[in-house]
Amino acid sequence: MKAFLTRRKSLLAAASAAIALTLSACGGGGTGTGSNPTPVEKPSFAAGTTMEKIASAGKVTIGTKFDQPLFGQKGLDGKPVGFDVEIGKLLAAKLGVPADKIEWVETVSANREQFIKQGKVDLIVATYTINDKRKTEVDFAGPYYEAGQALMVNKDNTSITKPEDVKGKNVCSVTGSTPASTIVEKYGAVLVPAATYSACLEPLRNKQVEAVTTDNVILAGFVNKEPDAFKLASDETFTKEPYGIGLKKGDTEFRNWINDQLESFSKDGSYKKAWEDTAGAVIKTAPELPAIDRY
Amino acid sequence: MDVIIESLPQYWDGFLRTLFLAAVSGIIALVAGTLLAAARVSPVAALRGFSMAYVEVVRNTPLTIAFFFAAVVLPRLGVTFQQFEIAAIIALSAYTSAFIAEAVRSGVNSVPVGQAEAARSIGMKFGQVLSLIILPQALRTVIPPMINILIALVKNSSVAGAFYVLELFGYGKQLANDHGDAVMWVLVGVAFFYLLITVPLGYLAHQVERKVAIAR
């Protein structure tokens, strides 16, 4: 009986140790639940603006990704954590909405424009690259971060250091994503399409693909979890992916307001802190806020 | 609408890949499924048991799980391949063969008892009874449900698009991303190419069914 009890205890200890280990390794900055910025008391906005509507409702709906390490990833408690989520919380706080009044909606790459158009979300912070095609459908505040496409390879791989090296080789990416199109059309890789980026890890580990490609920050998240297995082929990126905050087309007041807030976050240090609390755990050099694109 | 014509080469390539996946998996599944059905009615208890267990488990396994096994678990067991089509073919034929086995078995059951008895009375062994007397007769009733299983196979091959294989569905997703303003037409195009395989097959099943019904 006693032996049984001690064995149970050691099992439990092992369990909690494993959980603690994983949480500290990849819980988006260690806290697991993220920060909780103090909301502004009774902010005042001009009547009729989106800001005023959200502030008086006292709640906001924000779209983000649930499967993007470091930026927006669903934790064990069901709430997303990451840099995108922090930016969303900071903006909500400026609208007088506390973090627990934010409704997080999972948006995937395929349905972001439509979610904004149909008003299912007030804004989207979801590693959302600003480009001209998307600008015809939605408006973007920001950029608040500039990523770029990169390649991830096995640690022992020395033959791939630049995108030109993957010509004719198997490269894994997500079916129907922009990085997938780029690596095939520009660099002649053979696409091995997966459902999610994390689904690319097993084929890479088993050497069935030579590389995985997407935005460098996403790959950095994978490398961080398994530094002994994977590495970035190079620190250079071969595209520019400025991440913006998506909102309804034509809502210029809201866009300008968000742009102002982003600049203020940069000045008062909350931008830097949001980074350090999340993606900063992996990508040490904190970014400067890119020049806001006030189009 | 223009987007369909513009992307015709991609559609065509995807169509051929889907057709290839379905054809190869279909042939393997037909052979394996018939063998499984034979095992199911054989005198050897272990064969019966194996066939029963296999069919029962596979029929109740979601296809995505089957794909995950073939594409992710198998490489860990040392079965590695550079062409993920192999994983897709393994998953699709393993999955489909269970359904084929069930169809063949019910076909065997539909052959009048007297046929087998007559065959045995003239001294035929189990293998001969099955391959010369029962299966040829069973085939008639089995063909329509079998074609329906093959139609399902064609449609099921679309799951490969999410498991490392580029085929019609995968091209559809890619084209939908490239042409965000014409998503509907892109997908209508994909649907058209699937129907190009499934509707004629369905028509064939219908015709065979009618013919068999009259012949009885």
Place this chain on the structure above:
Amino acid sequence: MSSVLYDVPGPKARRVSLIGSVIGVVLIAALLAWAIMTLAQQGIFQAQRWAIFGQADVWSLIANGIGATLAAAAIAAVIAFPLGLLLCLMRISDVAWVRIPTRIVLEFLRGMPVVLMMLFVLLVFATSSFIAVVAGLVLYNAAIFAEIIRAGIQSLPRGQREAGLAIGLTSFQSRLTIELPQAVRRMLPSLVAQLVVLLKDTSLGYIVAYGELLRAVQVMADFLGPQFLFPVFFVAAAIYIAINLAVSRLAIWIERRGSKKAAGGVAKAPTAGVSTVVK
């Protein structure tokens, strides 16, 4: 039935069969053992990888996944069944301009991959992935339900319809009150078997990012770390298969129960059959 196919084995045949069986069982056991050993060598069965299942959070996420799977299946079934009845009635309507377009629509729905329909709803109507999954399942399964029930109606003795018409029912009334209830009861095993297919197809939600069981565990493995992928996957696969087996068993049970009734010749109120499927 199968015993008709071969003579009762004699002592020699029995011995050969026994030896063959033993060898077969040993071979399969060896193969399984080898597979488990190979996976174990890669550390997949290390206790710490499985210790996560001691955490309540992990189980609550798995429960969410199961809930999402069952919710999509239940809602889709509840909508698809009446829709299937309606489509069936339209498909066998006496009015050509109802019958023919319905036939085309049914052919179309049956010939399309379910996952493509889900993607279509997700992208074109820009819905949540839940609605996309349910809509894809409803469209496809309503078409299949319609075909199953139509086959049931066609298998009824012609006298049923003739009697209905003879007592002054309109064609539609006869279909609705005489033929449809009998057809549904007769086809109950096929209808429940189709429910298993519907349940299995919820796993296609994985591809359109619906948080069903498979995606729930994938997202969890992404968060916890890739070393947990295999444990959570094996658990998810086992749960999926267990649920499906349970529903399949239910189908067999209904079939047995139905055939017993038919043998006894006691007809129960036909609506009871309908409500069994909806559950």
